[in-house]
Amino acid sequence: MGKKVWVYRLFSPLLLWCFYACVQEDGFMGNNKVDRFFNAFGADEDVCWITEQLRLKNDSSDFVPAFVGKYGYPLWKEVYRFPEGENVVYAVPVKSVVPDSEINSIWFFSMGQDSTTYRIYTREMAESITARAGGDGVEETWMFDYFTINALHKKPESGISFVYSTADTGTRAVYESWECVHAFAGYEGNEADLGWHCWFTGFVYLMDANFDKLDGGSSGSIGGGGGSDSSNNTPTEPQDIKPQDPPDREDRSPCGAVSELSSNVALKSKVNNLFNAVQNYRVGDTENGWIKTATGEYVYPTMKEAEHLGYAGTSLSGKKITEQYHSHPAGAPFPSWADLKVLATRYQRGQIDVANFSYGVVSVMGCFTMVITSESAFSAFTKGVLNNPKLKEEYDLMHEKKNTNGVDTAIAKFIDFLKASVSGLNVLFNEPSYGSNGNASLGNWQAKDSNGNASISNYNCN
Structure with missing residues (x-):
């Protein structure tokens, strides 16, 4: 459950009002920064919606040049999606304009029913957390290396590598589903075990289980602003995404x-x-x-x-x-x-x-x-x-x-x-x-x- 707490620390309450998404973003890749920045061809429908709303924001604030200069270009198609309570989180790796760079920035979007919040998270921020808390830093930095391998297809300087696994735990009626990566560093035959790091990926519902409704834990809220830790509000029980419970009626033939x-x-x-x-x-x-x-x-x-x-x-x-x-x-x-x-x-x-x-x-x-x-x-x-x-x-x-x-x-x-x-x-x-x-x-x-x-x-x- 520790990784859920880590994700909840990432967001600040910057609001985007919800509209319905397109199915696919236009595949045109232009030559200027704005066209390249918002190219989401082949990405998830919700990611298309995010880029549409950001493009509208850019029309009034022109934030793209400064963002690109500081962080780089979002790799929308390489997004990793996972649920957090009643929201869905999208982790978007950002590719630096500095040649041969690793992934050093990740843009997180938390999409709820009524609003979407977002925050950029950098390796520098992660290392600062590590410096304050002590430890080897893997807990805060492994995602950057993960995206370096899977989005850029490069071996990170840390030497870290991942073995992939999935895990299910829970009752007969509902199983928590996790996707995990086992991290190692060093040379083959002399590798240091850096532990397992997991994404919570949802709940698997077994159809032979007899249940009408799953009780959710506390609803939780994302970010309190100013870097506050909202981990105490993290739900500890299954949270259904809307629609909640199917209506009680005869099935269609x-x-x-x-x-x-x-x-x-x-x-x-x-x-x-x-x-x-x-x-x-x-x-x-x-x-x-x-x-x-x-x-x-x-x-x-x-x-x-x-x-x-x-x-x-x-x-x-x-x-x-x-x-x-x-x-x-x-x-x-x-x-x-x-x-x-x-x-x-x-x-x-x-x-x-x-x-x-x-x-x-x-x-x-x-x-x-x-x-x-x-x-x-x-x-x-x-x-x-x-x-x-x-x-x-x-x-x-x-x-x-x-x-x-x-x-x-x-x-x-x-x-x-x-x-x-x-x-x-x-x-x-x-x-x-x-x-x-x-x-x-x-x-x-x-x-x-x-x-x-x-x-x-x-x-x-x-």
Whole structure:
């Protein structure tokens, strides 16, 4: 638990008001300092939001030149994300403009429900803490060496190296999940053991456990200003991220969802428009799609690339989503890992209208759609997508399996992944039919299942 206290000492209360994030920052890398500073291409959705807000701040204060001169350029894509109580913390390594430098600055952002606080933390600050407290300094400085190795791919002058591990501790119902690095220094065969250093990465919820609500400890607050230590407020029990507890209601059935979607004329028309676009694919075509809100409003992307889609930062603020569909012009017929992370983030922010929600990917193979059929399972699944690296490994293993029977195998192996992950999601598929003139179109959805060995079948919805 000591590392949680260390992180809580880092923040000062500088407020950024919350708006909703884009999915991806624009990939353009310009030649000037500002373009380079805010380039977050390939980064997490929340990191995109952070850069958007900082860019607005820079428009009025022009802080970038001074920041770059003193610290360097943030490496947004190399961010390390971990939860702290009810907040999510992003540790962003900063690369110095001094040639051959190690990582000597880390920019921490703590994102809560209503505000985001941030503070720069430098190796010099860490060494000052070490000088006051005594000790070998590893407790305060190991993160700089970690990022030097993993972001710059350099061996730090300290000679430190890391062995990676994960650890789970807790009750049958909930396990604390930690990712740890074992630090060593010196030459091979004559290395000094510098101990384990861990990030708390979240809670793993076991679906066979019988519980309705987890009691949280004291809520805690970040930073008291002026370098105050708020470690006494560190939560000691699991803290659910919004939404707290799924509502007490019957789960949605995949067959009922099939009937709802297949009778939705507007949805079928919009899905067919996306399908026609991918059927007539031309090299360089971009993804497209839409989000529909509970009030019936359609929100369209403001950034479209071959493999990325982005929405304006404020377009979804305070709105519930009932439909989220996009195309994969030349890609897989199911969601990418990045797609799952965006979906999980939207749910954790309370943006999803679970009872009426459908998520679709349109490709030349048809329209792959997911619906939430168990919110309690889906809630735990989204936490795993955002916090559990093992789930990403399972996704990658699924993706590597060969499609021995074309689209049927592709869909079935994804269903197997969802079932093995206890995702609370069911898959519907709308495959194309061909008219006498050879033109393809989409009709009605069917609820799909798999046997665990990538063998697809239909639910009996008669």
